Amino acid sequence: xxxxxxxxxxxxQGVVSSATILSRCxxxxxxxxxxxxxxxxxxxxxxxQAQVRISDRVIESDLVPSGTAxxxxxxxxxxxxxxxxxxxxxxxxxxSLDPVVNIxxxxxxxxxxxxxxxxxxxxxxxxxxxxxxxxxAYAANIVLIGxxxxxxxxxxxxxxxxxxxxxxxxxxxxxxxxxxKAFAAxxxxxxxGR
Amino acid sequence: xxRLLLLGDEACAMGAIxxxxxxxxxxxGTPSTEIMEFLQKHARNYGIVAxxxxxxxxxxxxxxxxxxxxxxxxxxxxxxxxxVAFDAFANSALQKINGGLVAAVADDPGMHSSQNEQDxxxxxxxxxxxxxxxxxxxxxxxxxxxxxxxSEKFNIPVVVRLVxxxxxxxxxxxxxxxxxxxxxxxxxxxxxxxxxxACAKPNYHALLECQPxxxxxxxxxxxxxxxxxxxxxxxxVITTGLGGNYYCEVAAALPSQPSHLHIxxxxxxxxxxxxxxxxxxxxxxxxxxxxxxxxxLRSVIRDPIPIQGxxxxxxxxxxxxxxxxxxxALNLSVAHGLGIVIDKLPSRPPQLCKGCPHHDTFAVLRxxxxxxxxTIITSDIGCYTLGAIPPYEIxxxxxxxxxxxxxxxxxxxxxxxxxxxxxxxSTFLHSGLTGLVDAVTSNVNMLLLILDNGTTxxxxxxxxxxxxxxxxxxxxxxxxxxxxxxxxxxxxxxxEKNVVLLRKxxxxxxxxxxxxxxxxxxxxxxxxxxxxxx
Ligand SMILES: Cc1ncc(C[n+]2csc(CCOP(=O)(O)OP(=O)(O)O)c2C)c(N)n1
Ligand code: SF4
Numbered sequence: 152x153x154x155x156x157x158x159x160x161x162x163x164q165g166v167v168s169s170a171t172i173l174s175r176c177x178x179x180x181x182x183x184x185x186x187x188x189x190x191x192x193x194x195x196x197x198x199x200q201a202q203v204r205i206s207d208r209v210i211e212s213d214l215v216p217s218g219t220a221x222x223x224x225x226x227x228x229x230x231x232x233x234x235x236x237x238x239x240x241x242x243x244x245x246x247s248l249d250p251v252v253n254i255x256x257x258x259x260x261x262x263x264x265x266x267x268x269x270x271x272x273x274x275x276x277x278x279x280x281x282x283x284x285x286x287x288a289y290a291a292n293i294v295l296i297g298x299x300x301x302x303x304x305x306x307x308x309x310x311x312x313x314x315x316x317x318x319x320x321x322x323x324x325x326x327x328x329x330x331x332k333a334f335a336a337x338x339x340x341x342x343x344g345r
Numbered sequence: 346x347x348r349l350l351l352l353g354d355e356a357c358a359m360g361a362i363x364x365x366x367x368x369x370x371x372x373x374g375t376p377s378t379e380i381m382e383f384l385q386k387h388a389r390n391y392g393i394v395a396x397x398x399x400x401x402x403x404x405x406x407x408x409x410x411x412x413x414x415x416x417x418x419x420x421x422x423x424x425x426x427x428x429v430a431f432d433a434f435a436n437s438a439l440q441k442i443n444g445g446l447v448a449a450v451a452d453d454p455g456m457h458s459s460q461n462e463q464d465x466x467x468x469x470x471x472x473x474x475x476x477x478x479x480x481x482x483x484x485x486x487x488x489x490x491x492x493x494x495x496s497e498k499f500n501i502p503v504v505v506r507l508v509x510x511x512x513x514x515x516x517x518x519x520x521x522x523x524x525x526x527x528x529x530x531x532x533x534x535x536x537x538x539x540x541x542x543a544c545a546k547p548n549y550h551a552l553l554e555c556q557p558x559x560x561x562x563x564x565x566x567x568x569x570x571x572x573x574x575x576x577x578x579x580x581x582v583i584t585t586g587l588g589g590n591y592y593c594e595v596a597a598a599l600p601s602q603p604s605h606l607h608i609x610x611x612x613x614x615x616x617x618x619x620x621x622x623x624x625x626x627x628x629x630x631x632x633x634x635x636x637x638x639x640x641x642l643r644s645v646i647r648d649p650i651p652i653q654g655x656x657x658x659x660x661x662x663x664x665x666x667x668x669x670x671x672x673x674a675l676n677l678s679v680a681h682g683l684g685i686v687i688d689k690l691p692s693r694p695p696q697l698c699k700g701c702p703h704h705d706t707f708a709v710l711r712x713x714x715x716x717x718x719x720t721i722i723t724s725d726i727g728c729y730t731l732g733a734i735p736p737y738e739i740x741x742x743x744x745x746x747x748x749x750x751x752x753x754x755x756x757x758x759x760x761x762x763x764x765x766x767x768x769x770x771s772t773f774l775h776s777g778l779t780g781l782v783d784a785v786t787s788n789v790n791m792l793l794l795i796l797d798n799g800t801t802x803x804x805x806x807x808x809x810x811x812x813x814x815x816x817x818x819x820x821x822x823x824x825x826x827x828x829x830x831x832x833x834x835x836x837x838x839x840x841e842k843n844v845v846l847l848r849k850x851x852x853x854x855x856x857x858x859x860x861x862x863x864x865x866x867x868x869x870x871x872x873x874x875x876x877x878x879x
Contacts, residue, residue: 161693171515174515175350178348183517184515185515185516189513190375190379190458190513190805195697196695196696197694197696198692211590211591211594212590212667212668213510213511213514213587214510214668215668216594216668216672216680217682218679219680219682220682229690229693236682236686240680240682240683240684242683253693254692257691258689258691266685269685
């Protein structure tokens with residue numbers, strides 16, 4: 152079993168913490184894991200990427216070779232497109248449609264639709280809106296994790312739930328509940344998974 | 346035996362804890378910062394001291410004191426930090442290290458968050474000491490532990506070289522039974538820690554005499570593994586650090602498996618290299634960083650054979666390696682995935698947070714520059730370095746920590762006017778104080794603008810070594826009179842007032858200091874959260 156995931160977004164969107172949830176799940180379910188992430192300068196509203204490699208064998212490289220990633224989780228419409236060259240031919244592209252517009256030349260939505268049109272089997276959602284049906288909009292990244300989880304059968308749903316609980320426990324039961332709901336809502340979007 | 350999911354930095358910190366380290370000092374710097382942050386989080390649990398210092402040199406000197414007293418010390422810094430600590434570092438190699446002294450230094454190939462991509466294996470080699478180069482988290486843990494033993498065995502400081510992709514990668518490590526801390530046991534032979542020539546000469550001699558033993562250790566070390574393939578002689582591969590990972594990631598696709606030497610600890614194992622070289626027609630070197638091993642090989646291999654690496658363009662000289670660049674160099678194909686190329690995506694550089702105090706300081710400077718065309722604004726390193734890029738484009742230089750003051754003084758004494766130096770509070774305390782003394786004593790015609798946001802923001806908001814009030818006293822104490830020492834609050838409401846004050850001080854023919862004091866937004870959020878929780 153090997154599963155390589157790329158997470159992309161903007162500094163402050165929770166790219167690294169989402170990646171850590173995936174890594175914790177992998178560890179709990181007995182897999183090896185390598186999670187490469189970005190700290191420092193880039194976190195100030197800049198483009199941020201993290202990579203999570205899950206395997207039952209030794210993982211050599213922290214970085215995913217081009218054209219081999221199993222999944223891209225894009226927390227923002229253009230950030231995932233930036234790392235498209237990493238995705239495998241049959242890889243899964245999951246993206247939020249909620250833009251973070253903090254640059255002057257942000258592309259039109261038509262441009263984004265055109266690009267998404269080229270990626271077969273992509274899943275594009277208004278993650279914030281879905282999160283809001285469960286609670287606050289900040290759980291949008293957990294909605295995306297929920298969607299992605301349906302494509303990583305090696306990781307159990309119960310594991311995700313446990314790790315999400317552990318991750319948010321410090322912030323109180325309400326936050327835990329809304330994140331669990333966001334996860335379920337995301338997972339519910341994918342019919343049959345895989 | 347705990348299984349922990351840790352950053353490479355944290356695995357290194359855990360290794361130090363389990364090695365019985367007593368005291369850690371350091372100065373923040375991406376990608377090394379999380380070593381100290383981890384130690385601080387667990388300091389009480391393990392009964393250790395873990396403290397930020399004013400800069401890397403004072404950190405290193407503190408660690409020397411710990412070693413002198415017989416305990417184990419860790420110093421943490423980023424690669425350029427070792428330049429600051431270099432005097433202490435290079436000379437400490439000639440002292441008889443007592444308690445283990447390990448410097449964990451994180452390089453940043455690819456310059457993700459740095460002004461250069463210098464390779465710490467060179468300073469380690471220059472100081473004639475040992476250097477470990479872990480390639481994964483378990484190695485970061487094990488090697489840091491071993492580094493302390495090596496330090497005490499050979500009485501030398503030892504370097505652990507990390508790189509960004511390991512420092513900021515997470516994986517699972519298994520810890521082993523911890524070793525107890527050393528008891529206090531001060532050094533007793535005075536000449537061992539004395540650098541007057543009468544002592545330095547024998548001490549240097551001792552360091553040279555230690556070299557063959559160090560080499561022997563490296564030759565025997567299990568971190569330097571040579572795997573010989575008798576039936577394939579066309580070429581052999583030497584890898585170091587993360588170069589080894591990328592090589593192993595792609596090597597399965599090679600038509601034949603070549604002999605392979607992986608180097609994890611330096612000095613380079615000369616005999617192992619010669620054994621490999623004697624069996625192959627050509628050597629390929631894959632190392633993260635400068636072509637350090639590649640350069641050394643040429644003086645080590647007896648019958649010269651072709652060497653391929655970074656110097657001949659076999660691999661890119663600049664930037665960091667990755668599995669693709671290594672695959673391409675080895676003539677292996679790289680998967681083309683979806684084959685979709687999108688070239689119209691706008692870049693998204695980092696930017697100042699909404700409400701950042703630097704924003705308002707830049708607005709004041711903008712107005713001054715519009716008025717005094719050609720004003721030189723030297724600057725420094727921190728969040729405010731973003732003043733170089735749009736929409737601000739207001740600062741003219743950023744080089745090394747503290748340079749803004751010295752450069753402004755130089756330009757002013759060369760006859761240029763007006764000149765303003767801008768520097769953050771943490772950077773000022775790191776390396777600006779000595780520049781301040783120079784500027785005060787020559788009453789140079791320049792304005793020093795200190796951007797005091799109460800924290801070391803760029804590296805994640807570590808506390809500045811001293812508070813805002815103390816900062817003012819120190820400047821006053823250096824001899825800056827109250828007439829030309831002011832504090833302003835950079836807020837839109839104060840804009841006009843602040844411009845007037847800056848104008849006035851620019852027109853004053855002499856040295857003046859203005860402190861723009863307002864807290865970093867992120868830091869305020871964090872500390873108010875911290876208060877709410879406690
Ligand atoms: C010698 C050296 N040590 C450490 C660093 C990493 N570093 C860059 S800026 C900075 C401090 C920034 O703090 P401050 O000057 O207060 O500015 P702020 O980011 O808070 O605006 C540090 C530690 C470096 N570049 N060089
Ligand atoms: S972290 Fe603080 S100093 Fe840096 S940009 Fe944000 S508010 Fe400004």
